[in-house]
Amino acid sequence: MFEFLPTIVALVLFQGTGDNKQEPPPEEPKAEAIGTPYEVTGDLEFRYIGRWTDGWHDHDLFGYTRVDIGDPHEKLFTAHFEGSAAVDLDRNRSADNPFLSIEDTYNGDVTGRLYAAHLDLNSVEGNPVGDAFQLVRLGRQILYQTPETLFVDGLLVRTVPAESALGLTAEAMVGVPNHLFESSSKGDTTYGAAVTVQPWLATEVRFDYLHVDDEYLGTTDRNDLFGARWTERFGQSVYLAAHMNMLESDPRDLGVHLSWTPVDDDLSIVTRYTALLSDQTRRSIDLDYFTTVMGTYYSYHQYELFVHKGFADQLSLDGGVQFRELATSANQGTFNHEFRRYYFGPTLSGWPGESTELSLLAEYWDASGDKFSTLSFDVSQTLAESWKCSIGTSFDLFRYDALLAQEDENVYVYYARLRHDLSDSVQLRARFEFEDGEREDFGTFRLSFVKRL
Amino acid sequence: MASSPTSGRRKRRLALVFLAVAYVPACQAVYWLLSSGPSGPTFPHATHIEQGLECTQCHPGAEEKARAGFPENTNACMLCHTEIDAKKPPEERISAFLVDGKPRWLLRPDHYAGDVRFDHSKHYDADVECESCHISQVGEGEGKDIRIHGGKRECLACHETKTKRGKDCSVCHKRMRKDEPPPSHSATWIVLHGRFSREQIAGLGQTTCAQCHNESTCTHCHHEQKPSSHTNMWRRRGHGLAASIDRSKCATCHRPDFCNRCHSSTRPMSHRGAFGAPLNRHCVTCHLPPIGLSCSTCHRSLPVHPAGPPRPGNAAHQTASSPTDCLNCHLVLKHGNPGGNCLQCHR
Numbered sequence: 119m120f121e122f123l124p125t126i127v128a129l130v131l132f133q134g135t136g137d138n139k140q141e142p143p144p145e146e147p148k149a150e151a152i153g154t155p156y157e158v159t160g161d162l163e164f165r166y167i168g169r170w171t172d173g174w175h176d177h178d179l180f181g182y183t184r185v186d187i188g189d190p191h192e193k194l195f196t197a198h199f200e201g202s203a204a205v206d207l208d209r210n211r212s213a214d215n216p217f218l219s220i221e222d223t224y225n226g227d228v229t230g231r232l233y234a235a236h237l238d239l240n241s242v243e244g245n246p247v248g249d250a251f252q253l254v255r256l257g258r259q260i261l262y263q264t265p266e267t268l269f270v271d272g273l274l275v276r277t278v279p280a281e282s283a284l285g286l287t288a289e290a291m292v293g294v295p296n297h298l299f300e301s302s303s304k305g306d307t308t309y310g311a312a313v314t315v316q317p318w319l320a321t322e323v324r325f326d327y328l329h330v331d332d333e334y335l336g337t338t339d340r341n342d343l344f345g346a347r348w349t350e351r352f353g354q355s356v357y358l359a360a361h362m363n364m365l366e367s368d369p370r371d372l373g374v375h376l377s378w379t380p381v382d383d384d385l386s387i388v389t390r391y392t393a394l395l396s397d398q399t400r401r402s403i404d405l406d407y408f409t410t411v412m413g414t415y416y417s418y419h420q421y422e423l424f425v426h427k428g429f430a431d432q433l434s435l436d437g438g439v440q441f442r443e444l445a446t447s448a449n450q451g452t453f454n455h456e457f458r459r460y461y462f463g464p465t466l467s468g469w470p471g472e473s474t475e476l477s478l479l480a481e482y483w484d485a486s487g488d489k490f491s492t493l494s495f496d497v498s499q500t501l502a503e504s505w506k507c508s509i510g511t512s513f514d515l516f517r518y519d520a521l522l523a524q525e526d527e528n529v530y531v532y533y534a535r536l537r538h539d540l541s542d543s544v545q546l547r548a549r550f551e552f553e554d555g556e557r558e559d560f561g562t563f564r565l566s567f568v569k570r571l
Numbered sequence: 572m573a574s575s576p577t578s579g580r581r582k583r584r585l586a587l588v589f590l591a592v593a594y595v596p597a598c599q600a601v602y603w604l605l606s607s608g609p610s611g612p613t614f615p616h617a618t619h620i621e622q623g624l625e626c627t628q629c630h631p632g633a634e635e636k637a638r639a640g641f642p643e644n645t646n647a648c649m650l651c652h653t654e655i656d657a658k659k660p661p662e663e664r665i666s667a668f669l670v671d672g673k674p675r676w677l678l679r680p681d682h683y684a685g686d687v688r689f690d691h692s693k694h695y696d697a698d699v700e701c702e703s704c705h706i707s708q709v710g711e712g713e714g715k716d717i718r719i720h721g722g723k724r725e726c727l728a729c730h731e732t733k734t735k736r737g738k739d740c741s742v743c744h745k746r747m748r749k750d751e752p753p754p755s756h757s758a759t760w761i762v763l764h765g766r767f768s769r770e771q772i773a774g775l776g777q778t779t780c781a782q783c784h785n786e787s788t789c790t791h792c793h794h795e796q797k798p799s800s801h802t803n804m805w806r807r808r809g810h811g812l813a814a815s816i817d818r819s820k821c822a823t824c825h826r827p828d829f830c831n832r833c834h835s836s837t838r839p840m841s842h843r844g845a846f847g848a849p850l851n852r853h854c855v856t857c858h859l860p861p862i863g864l865s866c867s868t869c870h871r872s873l874p875v876h877p878a879g880p881p882r883p884g885n886a887a888h889q890t891a892s893s894p895t896d897c898l899n900c901h902l903v904l905k906h907g908n909p910g911g912n913c914l915q916c917h918r
Contacts, residue, residue, distance in 0.1 A: 161791070169803065182795050184787050200787055202795060216807065220829065223836045233790050262786055299828040388766050403827050408818050411830045415818065424766045436759055438766070442817070453815045463759040477758040485816040490809070492800065496758040510758070512799065516809045529804040553802050560803040 156193065158571055160185035165566040169217055171558055176217035177207040185571060190240045190253075197237050203230040216558070220299065231298055233269075234258050241278055252278045252287070258296060263289075263312070265326050265345035265363045266405055269296035270308060285316040295330060295404050305333025308404070320351040332402035334410075339402040342366055355380045365405065369395040384428030392420045397449075412453035417445040432469060436479075437462040450486055457485035473500035489517040504539035530554040543570040612667050614676065626701045633701065637690040641676045645669070688745050703729065740783075762798070765823065793824040879916030 165180040181203045188196035206227045211218075221229050236257030241249065255274040260267065272293015279285045289312040294303050310328040326345035331338060347361040359375040372395055377388040398407045398415040407415040424438035440459040444450060463479035475498045482491040494512035501507060509532075516527040533551040540546055545568040553560040619629075629647075630639035642648070648665050656664040668674050694704075726743060756764075801810075814821050882888040891897055897913045 171803070180795075182791075184791055186785075186787075198787065200790060216803070218837055219806070220833050223832050231794075233794060234787065260786065260790060262789070297826065297828045299826070299832040390766075406827045408814070408821065408827050408830055410827050411834055412814065412818055422766075424763070434757075436763055438763075453818070455816050457816050459817075461763075463763070465757040465759050467757070475757055479759050479762060483813075483816055488812055488816060490812060490816075494758070494799070498758070508758075514800070514802070514804065514809060516812050527804065527808055529802065529809075531802055551802075553804055555804050558804070558807070562803070 156188045158185060158187050160199075160571040162569040162571060163566055165564065168563045169560060171216055171560045174210075174216055175208060176210065176215070178221070179205040179207055190238060190242075192242060194240060194242055194244050195237065196240060198234055200234040201230065201232040203228065232258055233298075234260055249278055252276045261291065263324070264291075264310065264328055265343055265347075265361070266328070268308065268328070268404055269298065270294065271296050271303075272308070279316065283315075287314040287316075288312070289314070295332065295402075297332075297403055300334075300403075305331065305338055307331045322349045323347070330402040330404050332404065334403060339400065339406075341402045341405050343370070343405060365396075365401070370398070371395060384426075384431075384434070386424075386426040388422070388424040390420075390422040390424075392422075394418050414454075416449040416454045418454075418456075419443050419445065432467055434465045434467075435463070436465070455485035455488065457483055459483045471499065474498070489515075491515045506537045508535040509533065528556050544568070545570070612663065614668070626705075633691045634695045635692050637688075637692060639691045642674060643677070645674055687743055689743065699729070758799075762800075879918075882914075882917050 161182070161184045163180075163182045165182070167176075167178050167180065169176040182201075184200045186196070186198050190196045204221050206221060209227055211222055215222075234257075236255050236259045239245070239251070239254040241252045245251070253274070253276040256272075258269075258271045259274060260269055261274070270291065270293040272291060274289070274291045276289045277287055279287045290309075291311070292309040293307075295306050295308045297303065297306070308328070308330045310326065312324060312326045314322060314324040316322045324345075324347045326343070326347075328343040328345070330341050330343070332341075333339075342365070344364040345361065346363075347359070349360075350358040352358070355378055357375075357377045357379070360373065362372045363370045371393065373390070373392040375388070375390045377386065379386040394415065394417045397417055398409060400406060400409045409415060420440065420442045422438065422440045424436070426434060426436050428434040438459075438461050440457075442455070442457050444454060444456050447456065450456060459482065461479065461481040463477060465475065465477040467475050469476070475496075477496045478494070480491075480493045483489060492512060492514050494510065496508060496510035498506065498508040511533070512531045514527070514529040514531070516529075531551060531553050533549060535547070535549045537548075538546045545566075547564075547566040547568065549562075549564040551560075551562040551564075553562075626639075627633050629642050632638050632640035645652075645665050645668065652665045656666075661667065668676070670678065730742065805813075882891070891914065894913050897917075
């Protein structure tokens with residue numbers, strides 16, 4: 119699990135030497151920049167979290183790094199690395215420990231995760247494979263453009279947009295799906311292809327095919343997903359995105375997003391319609407809707423409207439509604455609800471002090487009996503050039519309304535945060551949080567050291 | 572005649588579909604109404620340049636001021652146009668540019684949106700020619716003109732390659748800095764940003780988010796920074812309710828393997844104290860049907876139960892044939908009354 123730790127150390131050391139290198143002269147043309155030193159950017163963060171409640175303590179240490187080596191617009195080869203590690207300092211694995219978390223499901227006290235580690239061959243001058251490929255990426259990567267975000271250990275190849283043929287771009291991918299919380303990838307494979315056409319600047323259409331084999335608990339799920347997506351800009355302010363996916367031969371889901379955002383008016387109106395078109399049972403983990411835990415996900419229609427309006431850079435209002443209707447109301451049950459969600463939140467900037475920011479957010483969910491509502495308030499103040507503090511509070515009410523088991527959970531959270539810039543690239547962050555619940559109280563202290571590479 | 576719930580739902584859906592279809596043209600219409608100035612002729616820049624006029628003759632601030640400015644009146648125009656306009660129809664004369672006696676170009680907004688700052692004089696001092704930004708040739712022949720653009724893309728085309736602070740937001744923005752979230756990214760924004768991000772990241776490549784963020788920004792937060800709602804109480808009690816209402820929201824960050832890992836090895840809070848033997852409170856929990864499916868979150872198949880404590884061997888107990896017989900004597904049950912047949916477990 120920690121085979122990548124030496125890599126983190128190496129990258130940090132590499133950065134240490136990189137500090138002395140001069141930045142490429144900005145006046146130089148890009149073609150000449152290939153000969154300039156590799157630029158290393160990213161973050162390195164160490165975080166301590168201490169928690170306590172009635173007689174129990176928990177102490178953990180976390181490390182996180184994200185490193186980009188080289189600018190893909192300038193360098194033939196670039197690399198990206200992103201991973202984290204956690205150390206359980208108190209080693210308390212008692213089943214009654216109220217702080218048990220997913221880290222405690224592993225045998226060791228140290229756990230690590232590698233989110234991404236890939237090497238890229240970019241389309242710049244000197245590319246040995248000519249002008250054909252925009253990108254060749256090898257290693258652990260996250261695919262955001264596919265119909266479902268996919269974590270893959272493998273190879274991705276993307277062609278350069280064709281000058282004719284509607285700006286056609288082709289993409290192919292093969293690899294092993296990366297399930298961060300599974301102990302074995304045996305029996306897991308994935309491959310896929312996509313074609314994107316962009317006939318003019320404001321229009322893009324993409325077609326995807328994705329195949330996933332996933333072995334879990336002795337059973338292998340094999341799924342084929344076909345996706346189509348259309349995105350369109352009307353002028354500067356109207357944006358339309360629509361997609362439809364088919365699983366095997368059945369329509370799976372559909373979505374239409376329309377937003378109107380006249381920037382000069384600091385206004386944004388977003389509407390969205392989404393539908394799960396067929397009932398979903400167990401699939402490959404990458405395409406599954408948590409059915410192994412919550413059972414069948416029944417088809418539904420969902421409508422959303424969000425509005426944001428700013429007034430003179432000082433006051434902004436956010437509000438929205440969200441409705442879900444099941445295709446068959448009789449399918450309502452413990453894990454399939456029709457619901458209504460409402461939220462509203464004003465934010466005040468620069469009042470009463472120039473660097474003060476006040477924000478309030480109220481949210482209410484009503485799901486055929488079960489309800490929860492939240493109310494949060496935050497005030498942030500920049501104390502000096504390098505000091506910023508925030509205090510805030512939030513209230514959560516979870517209300518279960520199952521027959522004969524009605525249960526209310528009222529939780530009040532109070533917090534204080536402090537951020538200090540030790541230098542242009544080093545930051546210290548501290549946060550204290552107290553949770554006041556009806557049954558339990560919790561205290562949490564978090565101290566982070568962040569180095570921007 | 573009362574309408575059925577089904578027909579009501581259908582009407583509601585049709586209304587929503589209609590609203591969605593009408594949305595784009597409605598937005599565009601409002602936008603055009605708000606953004607368009609008073610009607611009238613378009614100023615033919617190309618014609619005047621061909622006649623040898625310099626930009627600064629009409630826009631005198633371009634060399635020394637932040638704003639290039641516009642002519643305050645048409646006096647200078649009339650030096651030539653007194654003669655020229657005599658041969659033109661009224662709608663093409665200088666007088667056509669006047670609204671209430673003032674040139675209509677003075678009615679145009681003379682500023683940049685919100686946070687953006689721009690200084691013509693600094694660009695002039697840096698030997699940036701007017702044509703570098705105002706160069707688009709539009710049309711052919713008599714209809715040709717120069718399009719006044721100057722979007723962010725054109726700015727960055729120079730700034731990224733020819734200036735030392737090319738990627739520094741604060742060069743053009745008053746409040747935005749490379750290492751500081753913009754004013755819009757308040758505590759509320761962090762909770763609500765998802766309404767834009769997925770669709771905008773997925774399509775058309777260069778998005779507003781992409782100006783400062785790359786894909787690893789998403790990974791960083793969605794894997795390493797828990798939302799403020801994910802408190803200890805959320806982990807212990809609240810998350811199940813939230814997931815049961817809208818599991819798609821969980822999928823923003825989590826996959827089923829995350830749930831499986833904890834639920835296969837962690838005992839829920841309810842499974843403490845008297846939940847197990849000897850009081851076996853869980854019997855009542857499961858056998859009251861309205862509790863529903865929550866047991867199946869971890870228990871994939873129906874458990875095989877051993878029978879409950881057997882009935883005593885005396886005749887009074889052995890002859891009992893219904894729950895009523897039991898409840899005649901056992902007025903208060905240790906495990907509560909599940910409402911079922913006592914003899915099913917107490918054989």
